[in-house]
Each structure stands twice: as C-alpha cells, then as structure tokens.
Amino acid sequence: MSGNWRPPSSTDVARAAGVSQSAVSRAFTPGARIAEATRARVMAAAEALGYRPNLLPKILQTNRSGIVAVVVGGFYNPYFAMTLEAFSRALTAAGRQMMLVRVDSDRILDGVVDQLAGYRVDAVVSALALTSQDAAGQLSKLRIPIVTLNSDLAGDWIRSVSSDNFAAGVAAARLLRERGGTRFGFVAGPADSPAQVAREAGFAHGLAELGLPPAMRAGGGYDYASGARAARDLFSSSDRPDALFCANDLAAFGVIDVLREDFGLTAPGDVQVVGFDNLDMAVWAPYRLTSFDQDVDAHVAVAMELLDLEAGATCVARTVPSRLVERESTRKGRR
Amino acid sequence: MSGNWRPPSSTDVARAAGVSQSAVSRAFTPGARIAEATRARVMAAAEALGYRPNLLPKILQTNRSGIVAVVVGGFYNPYFAMTLEAFSRALTAAGRQMMLVRVDSDRILDGVVDQLAGYRVDAVVSALALTSQDAAGQLSKLRIPIVTLNSDLAGDWIRSVSSDNFAAGVAAARLLRERGGTRFGFVAGPADSPAQVAREAGFAHGLAELGLPPAMRAGGGYDYASGARAARDLFSSSDRPDALFCANDLAAFGVIDVLREDFGLTAPGDVQVVGFDNLDMAVWAPYRLTSFDQDVDAHVAVAMELLDLEAGATCVARTVPSRLVERESTRKGRR
DNA sequence: CGAATGTGTGCATAGCTATTCACTCGCCAT
DNA sequence: ATGGCGAGTGAATAGCTATGCACACATTCG
Structure with a gap:
C-alpha cells in the first residue's frame, strides 16, 4: 500500500x-x-x-547479537546435515539464532568476514575441512570466538573440537586384524582434511603396532565417486586387499557398490569394510556398514560450551571419543 | 583482557x-x-x-536487514540439503545472509515469529511440509513476505513455488503403463504434505485416464523406513503390484532394498520403481532409480524473484516443471 | 504525625552509521 | 572584479530500545 x-x-x-x-x-x-x-x-x-520489539537497538548497545555463524563448505555429505541439525537444536534451546554461511572451499575471507563482523555475530563455528588462517586471524582481531570442527587451526580466539580420529584409526586396524584381515587397504579422504590425515596416521600406526605391513592406499575424497574410484584402483591390481578402512561412510558406500557390481565381491565374505561417520544410510540393506559414530550431539555440546568462553588467551582443543558400531560389513567377533 | x-x-x-x-x-x-x-x-x-562498519544502524533506519530466514523441519532428507545449498548460493550471490531456523514440525509460531520479526528479516522461506496458518498470518501482519516450497498455504504476503506434482503423477502412470506395468502401487508420503497429496492425485488421475484400476497403496512417510514398511505391506498380499510410484526417492530406496532382501525381487525385472527428487543417491549401483528431478536451481531462482515482490495484494503461486530422469529401475523404452 | 520504605512512572540518554544541510575554498567565465 | 560552480568537509540528526535517575504517591512503622 x-x-x-x-x-x-x-x-x-x-x-x-x-x-x-x-x-x-x-x-x-x-x-x-x-x-x-x-x-x-x-x-x-x-x-x-x-x-514486536526490535532487537537491533539492544544489539547495538551490547554488541551481543545472539547470532552464531555456522560456516560450511557444502551439504553434499549427510554428515554435515547431522551436524547442522544438532547445532540448530542446541542453538534454539539456548535462545540463539544460526546464520548459515556457505563458502566455496578456499576464499572465505573476502566478503564473509566483513559481513559477520558487521552483523556482530557472537561467534563462528566452522565445519570447514580447512579454514583460512587469514580469515581466522581477522576474526580474532575482532575478538570473535571461533570453534572449529575436526580441524587443526590454532590461535588466540580459536577453540577446536575433534573426534579422536587417530585412536579410531588404530581401533580400525585392530578390529580388521582381529576379524581375520590379512591384506589391508586405506581409502583416503581429501589430503587437506586434518581428520583424514589423523585417521590414516592412526590406521598406519595401528598396523605397525601389530607388526603388519603398511596398507595399500587409494582415493582422495569424501564422496561416493571417490570411493568407487578407489575400489577400482585397489582391486585392479593383482594383490587385492581383504580389509579396508575408509576415511568416511560415503566413500565406503562407493567401495562396496563397485566391489559387488564390478568385481562380484561382497562384504564381509571377500572383503571387510569399515567406514567413518555412521550415517543413517549405514544401516541400509546393501551396506550394513561397520562404522565409527562421531556422536554429533557430544560434539555440539562441547562446541556450545566453548562458544561462550570469554578469555581468548589459552587455545582450547577438545576431543570427543567416537564409538565403533559393528554391523555386517565386518565379520562377527566372539561375544 | x-x-x-x-x-x-x-x-x-x-x-x-x-x-x-x-x-x-x-x-x-x-x-x-x-x-x-x-x-x-x-x-x-x-x-x-x-x-569493520557496523551494519546494525543502517538496518535500524531502513528496516532492511539483508537477512532471509529459511525455515526447515529437519535435515534427514538430502533433498533439503540440495535446496539449502542452492539457496545459500543464490543468497550469497545477491549479497544477502541466510538465517536458518529449524522447527519441530508444528509449533513454529511460539518464539520463532517474534525472533524473526525482532531481527527484521527481509523475508521468510519455508521448506516446511506444512506451515502454520497462524504463524503465516502473524508474519503477514508484519508485512514480511513468505515464500513457501511445495505447500498450499495462501494469504496476502504469501507466495508459493511448487513442482508440478500432479503432472508428474500423471507422467509416472503413463511411463509405468507404457513400459508394461499391469498392477500398480503407490508408496505414499505423509498425509499432511501437499506435494504427497498432489503426486498421489496425479498418479490416480493418470491411471484412470488410461482406463486402469486404481493403485494399491501403502506407506505414509518420506523416509527410508516408511518405504521399507510399505514394500512389506504391499508384497505380503497375494496380489502383488509390478509397477510402483513412490512419493519420494528415500522411500523408493527402502522399497527396493526390501524387495531384494526380503522377497528376492529386483527392479525392473520383477517390479518397476519410480521415485521423486532425483537425489544424488539415485545413481548409486543398488538403485539406479528412475526419478523426477525437481530442478532445485529453478525452484530457488523463482523463489528469489518472489522474495522481492513488494506488493502483497495478489497471491502468487508459481509452478516449476519437473524432469523425468530414466534409469534402470524402469524398463527401456524404444528410442 | 513524621519519616522511611516501596511501588510505579516518565524523562533523558547511549549506542553507531548514513545522509542531509550548510559551509569553505579554489577556479572559471563574464 | 564578481558571481557561479563544483569539490570536499564537518555538524547535526534519525532510527528504536533498555536503563539509570528522579519524582510522585501510597503504605507502614516508630
């Protein structure tokens, strides 16, 4: 009108x-x-x-907006959806709002920091594989706390919460060995992901600890296609592995499908497969994937706690244990 | 310090x-x-x-925050992730921010409207199956435009963009008939979803148009478990269907898995299956699902356009055509 | 009855930016 | 020489709410 x-x-x-x-x-x-x-x-x-009362004047005075920015690199991985869901619940319960920011992997710093600072967000949660050190520095200068998920960024106002990726890698090695694995393979995630690196290192460490030769290696992404490619690479060679640890579930699904489709192999008979994330899909009939559950709620609970830490001096890094969920992609142990 | x-x-x-x-x-x-x-x-x-310039004083004067609230009911369905991703891109490109709001299905109205109004969000996008008419009315009173996805809400400041769900239902009926289907079944979504209702109505209409008897019916949810249950229901009876239209892909996956696992039936040989959404997973080896692609980008483009319509008088409803993507869960047609 | 206490209300202000208005100054054209 | 003009700058203000301060009034107590 x-x-x-x-x-x-x-x-x-x-x-x-x-x-x-x-x-x-x-x-x-x-x-x-x-x-x-x-x-x-x-x-x-x-x-x-x-x-309705206008919230902005209050924010203007207190510099506390009640908004937490969540930065993600994309949504293709259902694990992000789980995290987002849990965060959304937690923030709502705390009476805060979520500003969702999606960045094209690398150049987070451009306009985004200006925007976040301009809206006076209370804190930033980064679910990014890697966060620009530069952007982090800028936020630190503005005294905006950053909580990083499964990353190894460090700095004054930066706190991080991660899964015990290394320990899970070790556990995967032990499990696969205990269930009769003899030739081991690792299906890798992207090289720039600290979680991927830690999982691989843990797996290698676990194998070495058991006196086993190092694992064959393929892959390089967290997606289905990357897992599929890895399976083709690994099983086209003469010396096929019979026990695989995959950097995440999505890749594991790709592996399993290619094994069945292209090579006529099934888990756990021909090859045992372990994933990471425990996605909803891990229970689906074609997969029934043994996987490490990241306990998203625990991650988020810790993150929420770290958000409100005022002192920015000490660099906090917390670890959340992951839980092995055994399904039928690995053989049964005695119970 | x-x-x-x-x-x-x-x-x-x-x-x-x-x-x-x-x-x-x-x-x-x-x-x-x-x-x-x-x-x-x-x-x-x-x-x-x-x-960094503080954006709040500007907002205080202009009442334009540059923030668009996106309301979702949950993230379990990867279709929401696709929508979110597309919206995020579009909003970023337009220099706007996304405030993500998750509500527990029904009681959206409680604190949420107050919050959104308090932050002076420019508009609200609802990806909810059903939006509370009450909440919508309150937002209208505040002259906050609402864009609804696949819903049938109506009102002064409410615009909606939907897939041509009815037409897709008709197309599904024709396709399954043309490919040799004889006994038809419909795997339903939740009864309160307008999209589900339209798809079912279209399917029924299509069958009737072809002079075929009405479809058997099971299900009642958009999730995997619901599809699985539906398959068990339909195939435990003596008169099994051989052509299924599922309200969405997730349910279709449940159907296919149960058919293979519990009944030893595969698509398209024993049963043809058509889904809806064209998720990334539809190309996965166990499924290769024929599905209707909702063209998320087109949905979002239209929604972005409707967001900025100033006049709230006329109630706008736009439809985006969906595209049939044929894969191997249906038989081949002559080409 | 005076004082003290408590309750309820209004006035004034801080918080930060974009923008309008008015002003100065140097320069050009008549 | 003087009016006009454009560029550049500073002062003042709007926009809305929460809150400290002061004040008016009622109530209670010694």
Missing part, C-alpha cells in the same frame, strides 16, 4: 496505550517493575498494532 | 585519522564524494584498528 510503511515501534504502542515508551519496554521485559494493569493495557495495544 | 571491550567505531577511526566521522562513513561508501587522499588516510587508520 503506502510506499514507506514502517513496523510499529514502542513509541507507537505507548501512544496507543496512553503510557510512556519506557512503560512499553518494561511490559516486554520479564521481571521489570510495572503494574499489572499497565502491562495489560500495553499488551492489548501491542497486540492490536502487531508490535 | 579488559572486561568491557568494544569494537572500534567509525568515530574511533575518525579520531585516529584526524577527520570527521562522516568522512569515515564516506570512505566506506562506494561512490561517495571524498578526496582520494582522505580515503587513503581513513583506510590506513581503519586497517590499523581493525575497523
């Missing part, structure tokens, strides 16, 4: 209710000193006008 | 650079009238102090 409409302000409500603007503010502030009758009159006027 | 630190303001920068606050503002405003030498001096001071 009118070109320059503006939402009703507390002053408008005050006028309508015949009170001062302060009274309106107090009516909407729990625990404020105001007569019940006045509050009722204000509320009636507010209801009639459709008034 | 200091308890009450505050980020540098334009006044701080002005003091440091020996100019007025106005000059600082102009230095950061493209196209503003300012001498190049002054701008350089301001920029140097800003850099030294780590100054």
